[in-house]
Amino acid sequence: MKPLIVIILAIAVGYVSYEYVYPPFADAMKFTKHVPKPEPKKEVVVAPPPKPVVKEEPKIVMEPKPEPKPEMKPEEPKPEMPKAPEPPPPDPNAFVAPVFPPVDELTQNWAAVPKGFFTTPKQVTMKKDLELKMQMGKATASTTFKSGTKIFVMGQEGANLVVGASAGSPMRGLVAMDDTDFKEVFEAAYEQVKVVQTENARRAHEYKLAAAERAKNAPAGSSGGGGGSSNDKPEKDADGAYPLLLASMKAGEVTEIKPDNVKSWGDAAQEKIDGTDYWTVNVKYETQTMFGKFETEAQARIKNGRVDKWVYTGSGEVVP
Numbered sequence: 081m082k083p084l085i086v087i088i089l090a091i092a093v094g095y096v097s098y099e100y101v102y103p104p105f106a107d108a109m110k111f112t113k114h115v116p117k118p119e120p121k122k123e124v125v126v127a128p129p130p131k132p133v134v135k136e137e138p139k140i141v142m143e144p145k146p147e148p149k150p151e152m153k154p155e156e157p158k159p160e161m162p163k164a165p166e167p168p169p170p171d172p173n174a175f176v177a178p179v180f181p182p183v184d185e186l187t188q189n190w191a192a193v194p195k196g197f198f199t200t201p202k203q204v205t206m207k208k209d210l211e212l213k214m215q216m217g218k219a220t221a222s223t224t225f226k227s228g229t230k231i232f233v234m235g236q237e238g239a240n241l242v243v244g245a246s247a248g249s250p251m252r253g254l255v256a257m258d259d260t261d262f263k264e265v266f267e268a269a270y271e272q273v274k275v276v277q278t279e280n281a282r283r284a285h286e287y288k289l290a291a292a293e294r295a296k297n298a299p300a301g302s303s304g305g306g307g308g309s310s311n312d313k314p315e316k317d318a319d320g321a322y323p324l325l326l327a328s329m330k331a332g333e334v335t336e337i338k339p340d341n342v343k344s345w346g347d348a349a350q351e352k353i354d355g356t357d358y359w360t361v362n363v364k365y366e367t368q369t370m371f372g373k374f375e376t377e378a379q380a381r382i383k384n385g386r387v388d389k390w391v392y393t394g395s396g397e398v399v400p
Contacts, residue, residue: 177278206228209226
């Protein structure tokens with residue numbers, strides 16, 4: 081009996097030790113075998129509520145209405161682009177101003193100033209102080225010209241001007257063109273000549289129109305008689321020139337107009353000028369000026385079978 085009791089006590093002590101003594105000791109010693117495995121959780125499956133049954137109603141298919149076709153409109157004409165206004169036709173009686181060459185062309189970039197410009201000495205101003213050697217024959221003298229001093233120009237040698245202390249001084253020297261105001265003096269004179277020539281051409285044009293109007297309104301039968309009368313209309317020769325006018329030129333009645341510088345001969349017309357009846361012929365010719373050749377117009381006024389006078393058609397002044 082005793083042994084049985086001992087066995088029961090041993091079992092009881094072992095159980096108590098395992099349940100209450102061993103776990104704290106195992107935790108301190110990091111033993112894990114004694115930790116009971118967690119029981120797996122039981123998943124609870126919740127069934128979704130049943131969907132209500134929906135009865136499908138029969139669909140009514142609507143046939144699409146045919147879209148109305150757009151009416152075909154007649155194609156509108158495209159707007160025309162505005163045309164540029166046509167320039168008015170040129171007036172045959174309009175004045176055409178003469179064309180003058182530019183200064184650089186006229187002077188060949190100042191390398192060849194027209195010699196006519198030096199016909200009379202031109203006064204220019206020095207732009208800097210210069211000592212010039214003035215020479216007359218073998219005699220030589222040095223003269224100092226201060227800036228602003230006036231000096232006279234007699235000619236040109238390349239880029240230099242031939243100068244003198246006065247217009248009549250026989251002493252000559254050379255000075256660079258750019259050391260004077262020569263170019264400004266030349267351009268100012270050229271502009272003045274262009275104004276005068278243009279105005280003369282305008283007056284000649286107006287005179288021509290007035291003469292044509294007078295001839296149109298002249299009474300019938302006033303064109304002069306024929307057959308040997310001293311008032312006969314001057315006739316042209318085979319070359320288109322007037323022998324009567326050529327004879328006047330050769331006789332020295334006019335010196336500026338020569339047969340070889342005549343550019344064109346006008347038609348003879350009978351006019352009453354300052355109370356006198358004339359046959360008139362306009363002549364275009366080239367005249368030599370200080371700036372070269374320019375076209376000019378003069379008029380021969382013929383009375384009693386001879387040239388009574390030559391005048392410029394623009395100003396009415398007598399042609400030398």
